[in-house]
Amino acid sequence: MGDDSSLESDNFDWNTDDELEIESFNSLSSTVPSRQTITAASVEASSFAGPSNTKVLDHFISMGFPGEVVSKVIQEYGEEDEDKLLEEILTYSALESSSQQHQQVEPDPTSSEYAGSSWDDLSDGDSFSDEEMPKSVSRNDDTLLSLVNMGFKEEEALMAIERLGLDSSLDDLVDFIGVAQLVKEEDSLLPPEDKQQCSGHSKPRKRSLYEYEVLGKKKRKVSDKRTPCEEEDDGQTLNLPNPMMGFGVPNEPKSIITHRTLPENAIGPPYFYYENVALTPKGVWQTISRFLYDVQPEYVDSKYFCAAARKRGYVHNLPIANRFPLLPLPPRTILDAFPLLRKWWPSWDPRKNLNCLQTVHGSAQTTDRIRKKLESCEEFEEPSESVKKYVLEQCRKWNLVWVGKNKVAPLEPDEVEMLLGFPRNHTRGGGISRTDRFKSLGNSFQVDTVAYHLSVLKEMYPNGINLLSLFSGIGGAEVALHRLGVPLNNVVSVEKSEVNRNIVRSWWEQTNQKGNLIDIDDVQQLDAERLEQLMSACGGFDLVVGGSPCNNLAGSNRVSRIGLEGTESALFYDYFRILDLVKAMAPRFQ
DNA sequence: TTAATGATGACGATAGCG
DNA sequence: CGCTATCGTCATCATTAA
Incomplete structure (x- = not known):
């Protein structure tokens, strides 16, 4: 739903200009769920003022927060800004946590959906392995010790353990603390104590609230039915606009949209x-x-x-x-940008644009392999279809240009500079x-x-x-x-x-x-x-x-x-x- | 001589689209 | 399903600096 025109979903005008409507954008927008729809599906904590109070309430409760805390915070802050609400709930919960019993915010680690997100744990898991630790009180102590050793305050660590439960992974605990710290700093605009974290840069300390939201939601869903991941995509499919021109680009006056509602x-x-x-x-x-x-x-x-x-x-x-x-x-085609390449550009290479300029460039080996392939069919008018296909594939992959007879090469830094x-x-x-x-x-x-x-x-x-x-x-x-x-x-x-x-x-x-x-x-x-x-x-x-x-x-x-x-x-x-x-x-x- | 730095090349998967 | 594009990482070798 990355479609830009979905921004038109409501009618509040803040700039009453002419509305230049583009057919393609409009037709796309109708196939795309509106923001309200998404909110109703509880995928996101949108700032949209939902019509029903219970929806917001349910949303947070489904994330594992105690109902009384949620309703209390909603009462105090209203339900307009769910992000703010979430912050407040987290803060409130943190304050109350010392008197609370073990609250389950995280989904059950044994649930199959949770395993689906284990890419996260696998990838940045460090030396701490969950299997090696017995699920007992000692595990609690070990975990606490680990967190403290990582530079977190003891009360922060304790709070996280209480909130997420003993079974949660160290990663999740670290994430939770990170989010809590972030929220805390957000909350008090006055300078907080900045000696709160270890100086090491071992792991990302800041995870999104999103992760907790999504997992929380999935937990609820998975209880009644385990759906394959391809089904009901949660509105997560992007649907990038095609052509990818945003609110418009120069040279394409028809593409320009001059109005949106923020x-x-x-x-x-x-x-x-x-x-x-x-x-x-x-x-x-x-x-x-x-x-x-x-x-x-x-x-x-x-x-x-x-x-x-x-x-x-x-x-x-x-x-x-x-x-x-x-x-x-700036020049819009390869040959306009680099006229000298025309001399060597074969007619069967249809590229007018380069692909994305990346941080690394093609190797001399690739150049060499391409030259050899081309030389092998030099006796003919044109290279064979398979050779052409290979060469074009490599040229597109590595952004190679024709700089000599049968010779392609990556761009020079100067040339990249100019293109950018x-x-x-x-x-x-x-x-x-x-x-x-x-x-x-x-x-x-x-x-x-x-x-x-x-x-x-x-x-x-x-x-x-x-x-x-x-x-x-x-x-x-x-x-x-x-x-x-x-x-x-x-x-x-x-x-x-x-x-x-x-x-x-x-x-x-x-x-x-x-x-x-x-x-x-x-x-x-x-x-x-x-x-x-x-x-x-x-x-x-x-x-x-x-x-x-x-x-x-x-x-x-x-x-x-x-x-x-x-x-x-x-x-x-x-x-x-x-x-x-x-x-x-x-x-x-x- | 060793240490630091620069250069090189091999390494698929994901996601959108028709 | 086939087609396409993609702000990259890592071990290793070569070169330069100390």
């Missing part, structure tokens, strides 16, 4: 712009979207902007009317290796695409903006805004890689920026306290941009494509955490 608590400022790969494992975008205030993703393939494909989802609360592209418009919309030599110098250039570029934004989306900010902020850029990488957002002519007043850039920080810093100085660039090493150290300092120093942020790591989501990952809860990709929850803090603190810095 959920109430998603409306900015502050504006936010989140990016990740479009082709994720099932359910990932639903989770992302739900955390980001139920804003539906805008899926865009950058092949409509440049000569290379780049299928990405963007969740943002920016206006979508009156976008404009960066000029000059960065200035020439943006990633060159500063002691960065060629391999790392490929990696940094492969992880980056396509500047023209992002700039098109951000272009609406230009007239809104003629005096410049304050930007919080998480997971900045080589500064795709900064470059995009700069090329748009949006002055950058204060930029806080969070990026783990030192070479990337150097690249951004170097670009910042070369382009004679008037503002201030502050760079931070790690998102984890950007807590409420630090954020408050930064915001009071520069007067709040107008825009929060970030594309969190896709390592555990990307299709090319054969090893650890385990979804949003993977070590790197779970950093999405830090994006959410920080964005939520910025939103909550924004009124104080107007």
